[in-house]
Amino acid sequence: GLAIPYWEGVPLKDMEFVQFHPTTLFGTNILMTEGCRGEGGYLTNNQGERFLGNYSDSRKAMEIAPRDIVARNIQREVDEGRGYEKAYVHLELQHLGEKKIMIRLPGIRTLAMDFAGVDPITEPVPVQPGQHYTMGGIDCNKDCETPIEGLYAAGECACVSVHGANRLGGNSLLETIVFGQIAGESAAKFFLGKGAATKSADTQLHESILKRETEKVESIKSSTGKENPFQIKQELQTVMKDKVGIFREEESLQEAVDKIRELKERFQNTSLQYKEGGFNYNLLGYMDIKGSLDVAETIAVGALTRKESRGSHFRMDFSKRDDENWLKHTVATLVKGECKLSYTDVNLELYPPVERKY
Amino acid sequence: MAKDSLKFKIFRFDPKDAQGPRFDTFDVPYTPGLTVLMGLIYIQEFLDGSLAFRSSCRAGVCGSCGMHINGQYRLACETQAKDFLGGKITIRPLSHLPIYRDLVVDMSGFWDKYKTIKPYLIPGETAPEGRERYQTPDERARIDGVIDCILCACCHASCPMTETDEQYLGPAVLTKAARFLLDTRDSGTGERLVISGDEHGVWRCHTVYNCVKVCPKEIDPTGAIAELKKEAIRWKVLGKEKSIS
Numbered sequence: 001g002l003a004i005p006y007w008e009g010v011p012l013k014d015m016e017f018v019q020f021h022p023t024t025l026f027g028t029n030i031l032m033t034e035g036c037r038g039e040g041g042y043l044t045n046n047q048g049e050r051f052l053g054n055y056s057d058s059r060k061a062m063e064i065a066p067r068d069i070v071a072r073n074i075q076r077e078v079d080e081g082r083g084y085e086k087a088y089v090h091l092e093l094q095h096l097g098e099k100k101i102m103i104r105l106p107g108i109r110t111l112a113m114d115f116a117g118v119d120p121i122t123e124p125v126p127v128q129p130g131q132h133y134t135m136g137g138i139d140c141n142k143d144c145e146t147p148i149e150g151l152y153a154a155g156e157c158a159c160v161s162v163h164g165a166n167r168l169g170g171n172s173l174l175e176t177i178v179f180g181q182i183a184g185e186s187a188a189k190f191f192l193g194k195g196a197a198t199k200s201a202d203t204q205l206h207e208s209i210l211k212r213e214t215e216k217v218e219s220i221k222s223s224t225g226k227e228n229p230f231q232i233k234q235e236l237q238t239v240m241k242d243k244v245g246i247f248r249e250e251e252s253l254q255e256a257v258d259k260i261r262e263l264k265e266r267f268q269n270t271s272l273q274y275k276e277g278g279f280n281y282n283l284l285g286y287m288d289i290k291g292s293l294d295v296a297e298t299i300a301v302g303a304l305t306r307k308e309s310r311g312s313h314f315r316m317d318f319s320k321r322d323d324e325n326w327l328k329h330t331v332a333t334l335v336k337g338e339c340k341l342s343y344t345d346v347n348l349e350l351y352p353p354v355e356r357k358y
Numbered sequence: 359m360a361k362d363s364l365k366f367k368i369f370r371f372d373p374k375d376a377q378g379p380r381f382d383t384f385d386v387p388y389t390p391g392l393t394v395l396m397g398l399i400y401i402q403e404f405l406d407g408s409l410a411f412r413s414s415c416r417a418g419v420c421g422s423c424g425m426h427i428n429g430q431y432r433l434a435c436e437t438q439a440k441d442f443l444g445g446k447i448t449i450r451p452l453s454h455l456p457i458y459r460d461l462v463v464d465m466s467g468f469w470d471k472y473k474t475i476k477p478y479l480i481p482g483e484t485a486p487e488g489r490e491r492y493q494t495p496d497e498r499a500r501i502d503g504v505i506d507c508i509l510c511a512c513c514h515a516s517c518p519m520t521e522t523d524e525q526y527l528g529p530a531v532l533t534k535a536a537r538f539l540l541d542t543r544d545s546g547t548g549e550r551l552v553i554s555g556d557e558h559g560v561w562r563c564h565t566v567y568n569c570v571k572v573c574p575k576e577i578d579p580t581g582a583i584a585e586l587k588k589e590a591i592r593w594k595v596l597g598k599e600k601s602i603s
Contacts, residue, residue: 114438279460282402
C-alpha cells in the first residue's frame with residue numbers, strides 16, 4: 001500500500017515512527033488490546049512485581065502509561081533478565097474476576113485460550129511488545145490530498161500527520177472514520193470538476209498504463225533468478241526485528257540499512273515458482289516483498305538519520321528529545337531507486353512542545 | 359515418522375487442468391505454536407508456490423481461512439498443529455460452493471444469498487436529532503448471541519440442506535436476518551420475513567445442528583432460525599402486533 005505511491009514519486013513522511021504495542025501474545029504476536037489494562041489488568045515480571053512502578057516515567061500511570069513507555073519498560077525487564085523464557089512478561093487479569101472478563105473482555109479470552117493455551121480467568125497471559133501501527137505514511141494534507149492530483153490517502157497508510165511521533169489508543173479507528181469521510185468528500189469534489197472529466201475520458205492514457213503494468217507483470221513471471229523471494233522476506237523480517245526495533249542505535253541501524261540494500265540487490269535475482277494467472281499468491285507475495293523492501297529502507301534510513309529520541313523512536317545513543325535540531329517531519333522520496341531524505345516544518349498551531357513529564 | 363514434522367495432505371484441483379483433482383503431501387517442520395495456516399503458508403512460500411488458499415488476519419476474526427481439516431469445517435488459523443503431531447493433516451476446501459482452485463472456493467453464491475436478506479439496519483423513525491438511537495444494555499444483549507458472525511461459511515459448508523437445495527439461504531444468512539429481528543432499532547422485520555419465509559428460507563432447515571457444531575464463533579444458527587420460524591408463525595396466525603421484534 002505504501003510502496004505503490006512511493007514508486008510513483010509520492011513521498012512517505014515520518015516513517016521511522018513505528019508503534020510497538022506493549023501487549024501482544026508471546027509467539028504469534030496477536031494483539032491483546034489495551035482494554036485489558038484499561039479494565040484494571042496488571043503487568044508483572046518473573047519476581048511477581050508490577051515492575052512499571054520501578055520506572056520514573058510509568059510510576060504514576062502504571063499500566064495505562066503511554067504505549068511507547070510501557071513497551072520500552074517491558075522490553076527493559078526482559079532484556080535485564082526479569083522476564084519469562086527471556087521473552088515475555090505476564091498480563092494478570094485473574095483479579096478482575098470471571099464476570100468482568102466474560103462481559104468486558106470475551107474476545108481476548110478466546111484469543112488467549114486458542115493461541116496461547118491459557119485461560120485469563122485463572123492464569124496470567126504471556127505478553128511481549130510487538131509492532132502494531134505506523135504513525136508515518138503517505139504524505140498528504142488535512143484534506144487527504146497527496147502531491148499527485150486525484151490521489152487521496154486516509155487512515156493508517158496516510159500521514160497528515162495527526163499522531164506525530166506517538167499515537168494514542170483508539171485514535172487509529174477514529175482516524176479511519178474521520179479521514180475516510182474527508183477523503184471521500186475531497187475526491188468527489190475533484191471528480192465532479194472539469195479537469196477530472198477530461199482525464200477519465202482519455203482511454204488512450206488508460207490503455208498505455210495498462211500496457212505498461214501488464215508488461216511489468218509479464219517480465220516478473222518470466223524472470224529466471226535463482227533465489228526464492230520468500231527467503232529474502234524472512235531475512236528482512238529478522239533484520240527489522242533485531243536492528244530497527246524498540247531500542248535503536250547507530251551501529252546496528254547502519255547494519256540494517258546495509259542489509260536492506262543488500263536484500264534489494266538480491267531481490268533482483270529472484271523468480272516465481274508459479275507463473276499462471278488467477279489466485280497466484282506467489283506473484284502477490286513477490287509484489288508485497290518488493291514493496292516491503294523499499295518501505296523498510298525508508299524506516300531504517302529515517303531512524304539512522306534522526307539522532308534524537310522522540311515518542312516511539314528511541315535511540316540508546318541519543319536518548320533525549322532535541323527540539324532545536326529535530327522538531328521536523330522526515331520526508332522520504334525515491335530518487336533513482338534510492339531513498340533520499342528531506343525535512344519539513346511541523347505545524348504546531350495550539351500546542352507548543354513542553355518537556356515530557358509524568 | 360519424526361515427532362518434529364507433520365504431513366500435510368492437501369486437496370489440489372485446477373479446473374483448467376485435464377488431470378483432475380488429486381492430493382499432494384508435504385512435510386512441514388513443527389515448531390511450538392504452529393497452526394495449520396502457518397503450515398500452509400510455509401508450503402506456499404518454500405515448497406510449492408502454486409498452492410492457493412485464502413487467509414488474512416491469522417487471528418480468527420476475518421473468516422477468510424475456512425476449510426475442511428481432518429474431518430471438521432473450521433478456521434485454519436485457529437487449528438493447532440500440535441493436536442495432530444505424529445500423524446497427518448488432511449485439508450479440503452469448503453463444501454457446497456464451486457471450487458475456484460485448490461482450497462479457494464467461489465464465494466459469490468454465498469454473497470448473493472447474503473444480499474437478499476438486506477443485511478443492514480432498516481431503521482423505523484427518522485434519526486433522532488443530534489444523537490444516536492438509544493438502546494438499554496438489556497436491549498443490546500438481545501443480539502449478543504447472533505452478532506459475532508464473521509461470514510466464514512463453515513456453517514453453510516456443513517449444512518446438508520445447502521447441498522440438496524442449492525438456493526437454500528443457509529444458516530449464516532438466516533442468522534443475519536434474526537440479528538435484525540432482535541435489534542430494537544430495526545423495523546425491517548416484515549420485509550425480511552417475506553424473504554426468509556419463502557421456498558428457500560427457514561422452512562428448509564431440518565434442525566440438523568451441524569452449523570452449531572462447526573461455528574468458530576460459537577453462534578447458534580439453528581436457534582436463530584427457530585426464532586425466525588416462530589416469528590413467521592406469530593405474524594401469520596396472531597397478527598404482526600404480536601411481533602417480538
